[in-house]
Amino acid sequence: MFETLPRILLGLVTGFLFGFLLQKGRVSDRKVIVGQFLLRDFTVMKVMLTAIVVGGAGVYAMHAAGLTRLFVKPAQLAAIVVGGLIFGVGMVLLGYCPGTAVAAAGEGKRDAWWGLAGMTAAAAVYAELAAGFSKNILTWADLGPVTLPGLTGVSAWVWLGALAVGAAAFFRWLERRQA
Amino acid sequence: MNVLAKKSWSPYAVGGLIGVLSWFAFWSSDHPLGVSSVMVRVVAVTENLFAADHVTATPYLAKLRPFFDWEFALVVGLLAGAFAAARLGRMEAPEKPAGSRIAEAVIGGFLLLFGARLAGGCTSGHGISGSLQLALSGWVFFLSIFASGMAAAFLFKNKERQ
Numbered sequence: 001m002f003e004t005l006p007r008i009l010l011g012l013v014t015g016f017l018f019g020f021l022l023q024k025g026r027v028s029d030r031k032v033i034v035g036q037f038l039l040r041d042f043t044v045m046k047v048m049l050t051a052i053v054v055g056g057a058g059v060y061a062m063h064a065a066g067l068t069r070l071f072v073k074p075a076q077l078a079a080i081v082v083g084g085l086i087f088g089v090g091m092v093l094l095g096y097c098p099g100t101a102v103a104a105a106g107e108g109k110r111d112a113w114w115g116l117a118g119m120t121a122a123a124a125v126y127a128e129l130a131a132g133f134s135k136n137i138l139t140w141a142d143l144g145p146v147t148l149p150g151l152t153g154v155s156a157w158v159w160l161g162a163l164a165v166g167a168a169a170f171f172r173w174l175e176r177r178q179a
Numbered sequence: 180m181n182v183l184a185k186k187s188w189s190p191y192a193v194g195g196l197i198g199v200l201s202w203f204a205f206w207s208s209d210h211p212l213g214v215s216s217v218m219v220r221v222v223a224v225t226e227n228l229f230a231a232d233h234v235t236a237t238p239y240l241a242k243l244r245p246f247f248d249w250e251f252a253l254v255v256g257l258l259a260g261a262f263a264a265a266r267l268g269r270m271e272a273p274e275k276p277a278g279s280r281i282a283e284a285v286i287g288g289f290l291l292l293f294g295a296r297l298a299g300g301c302t303s304g305h306g307i308s309g310s311l312q313l314a315l316s317g318w319v320f321f322l323s324i325f326a327s328g329m330a331a332a333f334l335f336k337n338k339e340r341q
Contacts, residue, residue, distance in 0.1 A: 001244075001245050001246055001247055002245055002247045003245050003247065003248045003249055003252075007208065007248070007249045007252075008247070008248075008249070008252045009252075010207055010208045010249060010252075011208065011248070011249035011250065011251070011252025011253040011255075011256060012252045012253070012255060012256040012259075013256060014200065014203065014204050014207075014208065014212070014253055014256065015252060015253035015254060015255060015256025015257040015258075015259075015260060016256040016257070016259055016260035016263070017196075017200055017256075017260060018197070018200060018212060018253065018256070018257050018260060019256065019257035019258060019259065019260025019261035019262075019263075019264065020260035020261065020263060020264040021188075021193050021196050021197050021200065021260075021264075022193075022257070022260075022261060023260070023261040023264035023265055023268075024185070024187055024188040024193055024264050024268070025187070025188060025190055025193030025194070025197075026187045026190070027193075028261055034332055034336050037325070037328040037329050037331070037332030037333075037336070038329075038332045038333065038336060038337060039329070043190045046190035046191055046194060047190045047193050047194040047197065048194065048302075048306060048307060048310075049194065050190070050191050050193075050194025050195050050197075050198065051194040051195070051197040051198045051201065051307050051311065052198070052307060052310045052311045053198070053311075054194065054195045054197075054198025054199065055197070055198035055199075055201035055202065055307065055308075055311035056198075056310075056311035056312065056313065057198075058198065058199065058201070058202035059201060059202060059205050059311060059312060060312075062202060062205060062206055067206055068205040068206050068209070069205075069209065070312050071205075071210075071211045071308070071312070072309070072312055072314045072316070073299055073300055073304070073305065073309055073314060073316040073317070074299070074316060075314070075315040075316045075319065076299065076316070077319060079297050079298060079299065080298045080299065080305075080316055080319050080320050080323065081319060081323050082294075082297060082298075083293075083294040083295065083296070083297030083298025083299070083320075083323075084294065084298050084319070084320045084321075084322075084323025084324045084326075084327070085294070085323050085324075085326065085327040086290050086293060086294030086297065086327070087290070087291055087294030087295055087298060087301070087320075087323070087324050087327075088294075088323065088324035088325065088326065088327030088328030088329075088330075088331060089287075089290055089294075089327050089328070089331045090286075090287045090288065090289070090290030090291030090292070090293075090294055091287070091291055091302075091324060091328055092287070092328050092331040092332045092335065092336060093283050093284075093286055093287030093290065093291075093331070093335070094283070094284050094287030094288050094290075094291055095284075095287070096291075097291065097301055097302035097303075097306075098214040098215045098218070098291065098292065098295060098301045098302070098303070099214040099257065099301065099302060099303045100302075101288065101291075102214065102254055102257045102258055102261070103257060103258075103260075103261035104261070105258060105261075106257065106258035106259060106260070106261035106262040106265070107261050107262060107264075107265040107270060107273065108262070108265070108272065108273055109273040110273065110275060110276050111276040111280055111281065111284040112284070114276070114281045114284040114285050114288070115284040115285070115287060115288035115291070116218075116288060117285060117288065118284065118285035118286060118287065118288025118289040118291075118292070119218045119288040119289065119291060119292035120218050120221055120222060120292075121285075121288075121289055122218070122288070122289040122290070122291070122292035122293040122296070123218040123219045123221065123222045123292055123296065124222045124226075125293065126219070126239075126292070126293055126296040126297070127219060127222055127223075127237055127239045127240050128237070130237075130238075130239035130296075131237070131238065131239065133297065137297070143315065145314070145316075146314075146315045147312060147313045147314050147315065148313040148314075148315060148318065149313055151315060156313055159313050160313070171191075
């Protein structure tokens with residue numbers, strides 16, 4: 001029923017820091033989330049792209065040094081596109097994504113608790129349908145656990161560098177326009 | 180002023196620190212940050228109380244043993260961390276949602292998690308952890324949620340101008 005105590009403690013500490021950061025980053029505020037999709041507030045994009053560039057640089061460096069594995073999820077493109085399209089609508093209606101809904105619930109926002117109830121209901125329904133999906137949509141356009149460097153033959157460092165430069169230029173333009 | 184008592188931090192600082200937290204999770208726990216499978220764990224634990232045979236017969240639930248794992252603990256910690264951050268920042272008590280908002284939240288939550296499970300991850304597992312590994316799956320998910328999220332926002336939320 002339980003994983004080992006050290007792993008439970010590691011999970012609790014990591015989660016505590018994650019929740020603290022999400023709340024201080026204002027992404028547990030549904031005005032901020034909906035504002036991102038209306039292109040009025042770019043907080044979500046700033047948090048995510050910075051996390052991706054900083055996280056990617058460290059994880060690829062640790063991987064090169066033999067300090068970590070990579071955990072690349074399979075590119076089941078049909079399921080990811082359909083699931084992602086449903087997710088986007090849900091995210092606008094609820095105003096949170098799963099992680100930020102938990103954070104908002106922790107802050108005492110009751111709408112987020114109702115959102116968690118809807119999420120749990122969806123998990124129960126999905127568990128009954130999962131075996132069926134694994135015979136059809138999950139197999140359609142499944143390219144396996146591929147990465148952009150693997151697909152293109154271009155080094156991860158070039159991808160991360162280009163992403164960093166692109167994100168920095170975009171945010172610089174954004175901050176100047178708002179100034 | 181005490182930085183922990185600030186109402187909010189720079190989104191770039193928060194993003195950078197989430198990136199560093201990802202290093203920590205990969206290195207210390209051999210696990211990327213992710214959230215959306217925990218709702219399935221909650222279902223597995225609950226159904227296990229009164230329909231244990233059904234859980235065993237459903238591979239999607241049975242494969243999650245042990246149910247209380249690192250990711251389950253992550254979500255419990257997340258709840259507490261956000262609570263602590265809001266308290267330290269002296270956030271005002273959130274208002275009570277109206278009935279229509281409750282309905283919207285339940286329906287939105289349902290779509291959100293159904294989509295996440297079909298896609299195999301959420302904004303954390305695919306959007307951050309997947310994208311930072313330059314996984315094709317993560318970036319395709321990222322683009323898909325922005326495509327439908329923008330369409331839904333401009334259709335349903337555009338009248339709520341600030």
